[in-house]
Amino acid sequence: MESLVALGLASNVIQFVDFASKLISTAHTLYVSSTGSTAENAELEVLATHIRALADSFCPHAAVATSNAISNTTRGNAPAPKPDALHDLASQCRHVADQLLALLASFTVQGRHRTWKSMRTALRASHRSAEMDSILARLDRISSQMAMHVVFGGLKDIAGQMEVLRTENKRLGATRNNDINQLEKAVRTMLSRLSEVRADPSTAPQSQREALVPFSATAAKVLQYSHEQQILRGLYFEGMDDRRKPGSGKSTLMKYLCNHPMLAHNLKAWAGARQLFIAKYFFWNLGKDILHKSQIGLLRALLYQILRLHPDLLRVAFPSSRDDGGLPGTGDVTDSADPLSIEGLLSAFKRIKTGLFTSQIRLFFIIDGLDEYHGKPIDIIRLLEILQDSPHIKVCISSRPWNEFENAFGRRESRRIYMERLTRSDIENYVRDTFDGDPSYRELRDDDDGICDELVGEIVNEAKGVFLWVRLVVQSLLEGITNEDRMVDLRRRLRSLPADLEEYFRRIVFTVDPFYRQQTAHFFRVTIEASVTLPLIMYWFMDQEDPVQYAVKLDVSPLIMQATNRNLKQARKRLNACCKGILEVQYYDSDEAAENSLSSSVLFNWKVDFLHRTARDFLLTENMSNQLVEWTAGGCDPHASICAAIICLAKVAPQEEEYFVPGGPVTKLRDPFIVHCNLLGCEDMSRFGVWPPPGALEKIIDAQRRRCGMVVEMDDSRMGVKKFPAFMGKDFFQKVWQFW
Structure with a gap:
């Protein structure tokens, strides 16, 4: 983190010199100042004190550096920076700041007879203007050296790690690839320009500082993209996209909708000229992670899918994480201040929802399996009511026909579908196709097609829309066909099978050898x-x-x-x-x-x-x-x-x-x-x-x-190897804004 502190020190020194160079004192201004010094001098004193404190924090031993070492490097013939050059520069900075504070103290008007004293002070200031100019010139050289040293090293680190940023962008499925490519070009252009400036010893400090001007914007972009990736990593959890197993009929339908090209085509009539985003979430009671069946999991999944495709909304969703350095995932999820708590996630979503009124975006959510939510139905109902309370958001949900969900979302006949009313023909087709694929069954059918039709009809009637029961029954009947069961045996086998799934599972378990x-x-x-x-x-x-x-x-x-x-x-x-x-x-x-x-x-x-x-x-x-x-x-x-x-x-x-x-x-x-x-x-x-x-x-x-020949340093968050530059470590996001 020393590079980061040095960067802040250099930035403050540059500000310090820019301000001090404008200092032109007059006796009248000294007189009207309530503190006995000019407003500019008072502010200069505060800034000098701050710079001295920064120097001390960067190099604890800077205060005891020898005066000879300082004077040798501040007369205009400073040597090229060495590995400890930043410490030397910090020591010089502290010494020069002390000199300026002492000089400013001599300009202060104290006590009575302020008119006469202000005239004497003005005269003293006039005589010591050369000393002030010398101090400012030394600070000018120090600031330029520090800034060049830190910025050039930082840019080299950034240039060497752009591929990490690009790879992580691809892994997260974010849409910053073109932006990262442009950023890389800008970094390499800056490096080329700074190399030219450093190679020319005759370059004036002012010209050096001008060459550093683009660094602030470049560093801000690197911070922004890295920060966006960290937010997305915090939101992501494994398995958020899909439940990954064939589900019941409703889940199969919801997956079919997600992947069907006509979904986006038809929604365009609603979205109009606005950009359409589709996000999905499948509650999964069998999921090993509580996130698969919780409100937090739902919100994280939806936010992740929205924000990775529209990263500009990240600043809208998580403004505090940018302003004060807080990052999603760094706190306890039970803490209401944590961006990954239910309160933090809901606040992020509400900010996005508010932003939709001025943006060119509309959102469509597919949410499956409300009955598999791990909690009270009323809680998820209230959350969904918040999500869909916007003319720019539509939601399609599925659930077993529980009373709570029917009362909340299924009162209008035109807006609900009961799967069992639609799947009878599908079940019949499945049974016929599966049976017809078995050679032994085809022989039975050829002998008596009418009885086979009755068997299929009986299965369809008993199914009551439950595909899993149909699958298990067909599997059992095929075993009978393999054993050369007659048609009468198959019908008897069907009637002996439990109509209830629990009883069916019990039979399977207790028939194991x-x-x-x-x-x-x-x-x-x-x-x-x-x-x-x-x-x-x-x-x-x-x-x-x-x-x-x-x-x-x-x-x-x-x-x-x-x-x-x-x-x-x-x-x-x-x-x-x-x-x-x-x-x-x-x-x-x-x-x-x-x-x-x-x-x-x-x-x-x-x-x-x-x-x-x-x-x-x-x-x-x-x-x-x-x-x-x-x-x-x-x-x-x-x-x-x-x-x-x-x-x-x-x-x-x-x-x-x-x-x-x-x-x-x-x-x-x-x-x-x-x-x-x-x-x-x-x-x-x-x-x-x-x-x-x-x-x-x-x-x-x-x-x-x-x-494997690996040397890998694991970080505490287990989010991956931290390959960003030295001054972009874990604390960088929390401190950098005070310097820019």
Whole structure:
């Protein structure tokens, strides 16, 4: 941060010299001053005192610098700056400021007979004008040297880090790429100009200062874009864009609307000449993060999507974070002053909403799954009423037909849709197409087409619009067809299946081979307790006889592709045998496009989750929870298994830098590892042989980084490596505005 303090010192010295150079004292002005000195001199004294304090804070030992060292460098033949040149300049600045303060004190008119004394003071000032000129000239040289030294170094740092700014802009999906390119050109132009000025020793201080003038605007732009990125990072959370799993009919419809080109086309009739922005949010009860099902998550997701596409609104949404240095994400989210609290986010949204009346923007929000909100319905209803209370905002929402939501949003028939009234033909088509794809069914149909039609009709009638029930029933009937069930057997099988999903899940769980029940219950409990959706490969590690001991003894060595594929295949088959489809394996595209192209992305992107949230809800009922605990008696604790599997995955990950950089696939496991370590008992923790357990993963990650040849300094916020210039560190945003 010394470069930042030096930059502030240089800026204040420049202001100081500019003001002092205008000083022309007269006896009359001295007389009318209430303090005994001119108003200009009084202000000059305050500024000189401030400069001296800045110099002391920058270089604590500046006050004891030798007078010889000072005089040798302030007679007009100052040497080129060395590594400690800024400290020397600060020392010089303090000394010259002391001289000027002493000189100003001699100009002060004190006591009675002020008219006579003011004349004597004016005469004294006239005699000492040469001394004043000398001091001002020395300050002029110091300020120019300091400014050139600091600004040139700062610009070199900025130029070297523009690619970081550009990469982060792309990662966040922001629209500042052209602006960043223009900024880079401006920085390089300034560097070229300053190099010419520094190379010419005959350049006057005034000319040097003129060459530095564009720096303020350039630095402000760098600050602005970096600050915008920090706000967007604070708003973002993983999985905010979509729930990523096939949902019920309403969720499928909402996703279809989001991606359909006609949506924006039709909304243009409403937006007119204004720019249209579409943002979406899917409440997700199965989400491991509370943000997936909270008001804060909703507001953060909507604000993120709006602000990354329209960054000029960032200053409107978060004015205080620019004015006083506060940054979203730096405070406790429970603090009402924190921009990421519900109050702070709502205030940001209200400011945007007010700004829409004077901007050329209209907003359309798609919000799915109000029934999956984690809280009282009235709370989310009130929030939505605030969001949509503007002629420039429209909202499309979906929910189960709860009374609270129907009363608030569904009173007008023309503005609501009941999915079960529209999906009958879709369900019938799904059943027919699925059956017709099976050769054995086609043989049955050829024998008696009428009975097959009756079977399909019976399924459609019993479905009551519930696609999940239809899917499970069709799956069961296809198993019967594979076993050469006759049509009469299929109809009897259909009528024996529970019409209620909970009963259906119960039947599935209790028909699992008793030999597998301990593993079945363990897999269910792990998936319920997991703080994030876990990769399939972790289930292979958790299926070992003793997952913790396996993790401790496992060598740190990359898993070859053949072994990876074999283990994934085994884990998939084990899940099918033990869980009978209640747990599903799906490929999850990463939020980072670069992660999807990693050589072993299959290690992290094939993940396991529940078939549907209703399956999880069923397993969380009191009776089933007790049953799962009973079946896993004597087995490994779910949290211990998860910690062990994370350690295993960190050990076998490819030894490539991309996996271990901040935000990489392995380092993302740090937070869930700590969460589950904290949920372990002391007995389980001691089995890792490391205290505290979180240190186990850190040691592995550090070892892997060394193998990759990495030297990475993690910052406290875990937002990534801070690659901005030295004077743009964590505190920069909080201090810089006092200097510009």
